[in-house]
Amino acid sequence: MAQSNGRRTSRRDIYLRLRQLVLTLELAPGAALSENELAASLGVSRTPVRESLILLAQEGLVQVFPKIGSFVSRVDAAQVADAQFLREAVELASLEDLPERLDPEIVEELRDNLERQRRAGPDREEFFTLDELFHRDLMRLSGHGNSWAAVAAAKGHLDRARRLGLHGHESPAVFADQHHEILAAITDGDTPGARARMRDHLRAVFNDIERIRARSPELFASDPATVPVRRSVVVWE
Amino acid sequence: MAQSNGRRTSRRDIYLRLRQLVLTLELAPGAALSENELAASLGVSRTPVRESLILLAQEGLVQVFPKIGSFVSRVDAAQVADAQFLREAVELASLEDLPERLDPEIVEELRDNLERQRRAGPDREEFFTLDELFHRDLMRLSGHGNSWAAVAAAKGHLDRARRLGLHGHESPAVFADQHHEILAAITDGDTPGARARMRDHLRAVFNDIERIRARSPELFASDPATVPVRRSVVVWE
DNA sequence: CGTGCAGAGCTTGTATACAAGCATCTGTCG
DNA sequence: CGACAGATGCTTGTATACAAGCTCTGCACG
Numbered sequence: 001m002a003q004s005n006g007r008r009t010s011r012r013d014i015y016l017r018l019r020q021l022v023l024t025l026e027l028a029p030g031a032a033l034s035e036n037e038l039a040a041s042l043g044v045s046r047t048p049v050r051e052s053l054i055l056l057a058q059e060g061l062v063q064v065f066p067k068i069g070s071f072v073s074r075v076d077a078a079q080v081a082d083a084q085f086l087r088e089a090v091e092l093a094s095l096e097d098l099p100e101r102l103d104p105e106i107v108e109e110l111r112d113n114l115e116r117q118r119r120a121g122p123d124r125e126e127f128f129t130l131d132e133l134f135h136r137d138l139m140r141l142s143g144h145g146n147s148w149a150a151v152a153a154a155k156g157h158l159d160r161a162r163r164l165g166l167h168g169h170e171s172p173a174v175f176a177d178q179h180h181e182i183l184a185a186i187t188d189g190d191t192p193g194a195r196a197r198m199r200d201h202l203r204a205v206f207n208d209i210e211r212i213r214a215r216s217p218e219l220f221a222s223d224p225a226t227v228p229v230r231r232s233v234v235v236w237e
Numbered sequence: 238m239a240q241s242n243g244r245r246t247s248r249r250d251i252y253l254r255l256r257q258l259v260l261t262l263e264l265a266p267g268a269a270l271s272e273n274e275l276a277a278s279l280g281v282s283r284t285p286v287r288e289s290l291i292l293l294a295q296e297g298l299v300q301v302f303p304k305i306g307s308f309v310s311r312v313d314a315a316q317v318a319d320a321q322f323l324r325e326a327v328e329l330a331s332l333e334d335l336p337e338r339l340d341p342e343i344v345e346e347l348r349d350n351l352e353r354q355r356r357a358g359p360d361r362e363e364f365f366t367l368d369e370l371f372h373r374d375l376m377r378l379s380g381h382g383n384s385w386a387a388v389a390a391a392k393g394h395l396d397r398a399r400r401l402g403l404h405g406h407e408s409p410a411v412f413a414d415q416h417h418e419i420l421a422a423i424t425d426g427d428t429p430g431a432r433a434r435m436r437d438h439l440r441a442v443f444n445d446i447e448r449i450r451a452r453s454p455e456l457f458a459s460d461p462a463t464v465p466v467r468r469s470v471v472v473w474e
Numbered sequence: 475c476g477t478g479c480a481g482a483g484c485t486t487g488t489a490t491a492c493a494a495g496c497a498t499c500t501g502t503c504g
Numbered sequence: 505c506g507a508c509a510g511a512t513g514c515t516t517g518t519a520t521a522c523a524a525g526c527t528c529t530g531c532a533c534g
Contacts, residue, residue: 007303045489066244067495093326150391282519304525
């Protein structure tokens with residue numbers, strides 16, 4: 001998932017930082033990004049900023065229009081649905097490959113994680129981090145931890161849509177309960193039950209999105225080739 | 238899947254060209270890539286070459302070691318297995334979403350494709366192109382054509398391993414027959430049958446790889462942090 | 475003959491300069 | 505007052521210069 005090996009480079013820092021800002025919606029969908037502004041703001045030259053934007057563009061999180069400008073891509077309903085399909089397919093298939101004997105270390109991690117999810121309280125961002133780790137660790141149980149990276153790379157649009165959902169009234173506690181039930185079914189060796197609960201959970205997350213879209217249409221891309229507006233300035237720090 | 242919009246840029250050309258060379262094994266796994274050499278060879282400056290390599294690195298097809306060098310990544314058995322799992326999960330799940338009434342246009346395309354697979358003869362590269370299109374069109378049948386891009390992005394290592402396999406004695410005709418059976422089951426409305434044949438097909442492809450690995454271990458990464466050797470020069474044109 | 479050290483020649487990372495093109499603003503004309 | 509045209513300032517794409525660091529060669533020395 002990482003693009004570089006070991007060494008700390010400013011490009012890597014900036015890439016991760018910008019990515020985080022986009023995924024957490026601190027950089028709003030549709031916001032204009034200027035390589036020059038970002039470079040000045042971050043105290044580096046255009047080069048590492050530009051290379052970071054290129055990577056984000058490949059992930060679909062940013063759109064770069066040559067000679068026009070770069071923009072945080074609007075949440076694309078089609079891409080959200082694609083990511084949902086991909087995620088569901090992979091996570092459900094992963095459950096089929098659970099070993100007879102679960103790695104007790106990972107199970108312990110999952111239980112700790114669940115406990116922290118319960119205590120997370122109103123901090124949505126913390127819950128999201130835990131949620132991400134939970135699903136990744138579930139895949140590690142069946143030896144497919146690395147495949148999570150491919151899912152994670154493709155689900156940027158889905159994550160942003162989910163954050164829009166959680167900014168609303170839906171409580172993380174509901175999801176934490178669903179997580180608990182999934183893990184319980186797994187440790188009981190009830191694979192079909194785990195599948196069913198996992199599917200219900202993922203679809204519950206997904207079903208919120210249409211509701212959000214009705215409420216905040218400006219954050220979604222209506223047209224694939226939506227017109228970018230340069231002048232909307234970014235104030236992100 | 239593409240990283241840029243519309244406009245033709247030399248980066249896009251170079252990226253696609255290098256990617257093709259890596260996937261077709263014309264650039265051998267482990268080969269050293271020099272930004273300067275490539276730039277001179279392609280008649281451009283380092284910038285577009287470098288940016289292309291960064292993208293390929295993010296896909297896992299190239300490894301960039303700062304201040305040391307860039308190398309075509311060796312085929313990683315673990316990544317091949319990951320891609321296989323991902324692909325199987327997604328393609329099988331896609332079959333579950335087949336509509337009652339199949340799009341006749343896509344079915345026609347698939348039949349044409351099969352016919353051309355039969356006629357492909359000894360040209361492995363042509364067969365690979367057709368194979369790729371066949372699987373993508375199958376996913377289009379259930380409306381998940383776009384998700385194919387995510388799979389395609391993750392299966393670079395798998396594709397290279399498959400090419401190593403087809404360079405051996407395995408005949409494309411066997412795979413063409415399997416493709417035919419899959420499509421037949423789909424058009425018969427026999428989803429379970431299609432699933433079974435699809436799984437057998439994908440695993441048949443996968444099972445060749447271990448055999449190849451025994452025969453050509455130097456193309457595979459033994460250690461995750463394999464030592465790169467700079468001096469192995471590339472002669473690719 | 476083996477070993478160690480130093481320098482040269484690569485490598486990629488970053489900064490900067492220039493090129494080409496789109497969007498917007500301003501001034502002018504109808 | 506409205507519409508059109510040109511200049512201006514912004515954008516990204518590409519080329520080039522410099523910086524920092526690793527590898528390897530060649531030579532001196534034990």
